Amino acid sequence: MTDKQNLDRRSFMAAAIGTAAGVGATGLAGAAAAAGAVSGNTDLSRPPAGAPGSGGQFSPIRAEVTINDCEVEGKLPLDLDGGFFATGPDPQYPRVPGNIMFDGEGHVRVFRIKNGRVDYRTRYAKGERYLAQDKARRGLYPMYRNPYMDDPSVRGLSRAVGNTHVINHKGLILALKEDTPPIALDINTLETVDPIYTFGGQLPKTQPFTAHPKVCSITGNMLAFGYEAEGLGSDVVSVFEIDKNTSKKLWETKIKVPYVGMIHDFGISEKYVMFFVVPMTIDIEQMKRGGIHWSWDRSGKTWFGFFRRGGDGKDLKWFEGPTRSGTHTMGVFDDGKKLYFDTEITAGNPFPFMPNKDGSPPDFKGAESYLHRISVPLSGKSKGYDIEKLYPLSAPLPRQDDRYNTVAYRYGYAACPDPAAERGMAGACYARMDLQTRTFKLWNAGTKVSLAEPVFAPKNAKSREGEGYLMGIAYHLDQNLRSDLVILDAERVEDGPIATVKLPVQASPQVHGLWVRGDLYPT
């Protein structure tokens, strides 16, 4: 076992967090701990990430929880009215060796905050996969995004789990995972109301639907895409826009990508649709051998592409760049001459628990993610894109004020290890970034917590950008992962929480979260 693999249990705990769903206190050690996840799958002395006893944030809970009137420490703002929703993988049955932490049925939660009170509720997103396993009383889908390994009894059923992100669509919470249609849940009860949500039959039941749709800042319409749109291994990406009021599909365009890779997120501006194609590529042979969907091509080029929103896609332009990965978009905009696409970038495989195509060992340094700005000219004959590092923050899950999804924005937010860690200032932080001044402020939560991705909640619909609250889950590493919801003044994050909602249990696993303002709830 190498030094990097020889990690203590706490570093191992940070694996699932630092690389997948939040930020542990240990920075690089967190990424390095992913070695534990990899070796854990083959070394029986160490449980795989997410397995019972691993201590990982993705440890199965399996219990659906309802707690009314949660204990609150501090002063809960009376103008805070809404729901903080999130989802994450919570395996209904134990993962098999070799499977990864991204697999598992989506367990959706909400903190409903109103009139100074907080109610906490969690329910599984019960798609056809969940229901089939519940009936069979065993796991039927042993490997992440590998239909070759599915139990024959589930052929033809939806593999949807809704374990990556949630959106609010006309009073329904849609639980998302990028390889399937959404699962629709009641916004108040979180009970599943539609296991395959197709926007009233407008999307095929096999249509993949991104976990990162965007809401147009001008019209309120939703823009989304699905990759591998025409079946396993398809190089077709479908892009479409759903009307805010009628839920009708306004337009749909199909484009082809340079190669079939993981397209986890994208960018939308007022006029353009943007994609960043990275070499986490489909590996059919690996799948046939029983492995996961992807492997990392260390020699693969990246491609940044854009085309006019609402058009036929024939104006699509691709710009080539070096081997990189960029999983999450923070924000995008254009100035009439150039497009700007702010994303977190890794130099190598961002998920060391996913194999490298050439069999090389995990590259933990290459998995560190930093915020960058990709830019391309709107016209001219440039063949490559420019790239600039924005912040020295290792922040794989950057967010913005979601009202600015498709327009120029100023502020970003993220969970990150303290960038001064190399000088001994360890700790998990929430950061507020000011893109105009290129400065940032931090709240350091210390070394005994891990922090999930934060979300921004505006004080009300008309608040100026950044005026509101930043909130997220703190998992206490020294309290068996008992969790708090911490709420900060988003303009004074350095002051720390103004209120802390104290759960008596571990919060359900979170990949991504969403704030739904009270005025957007159905009446």
Ligand SMILES: [Fe+2]
């Ligand atoms: Fe994501």
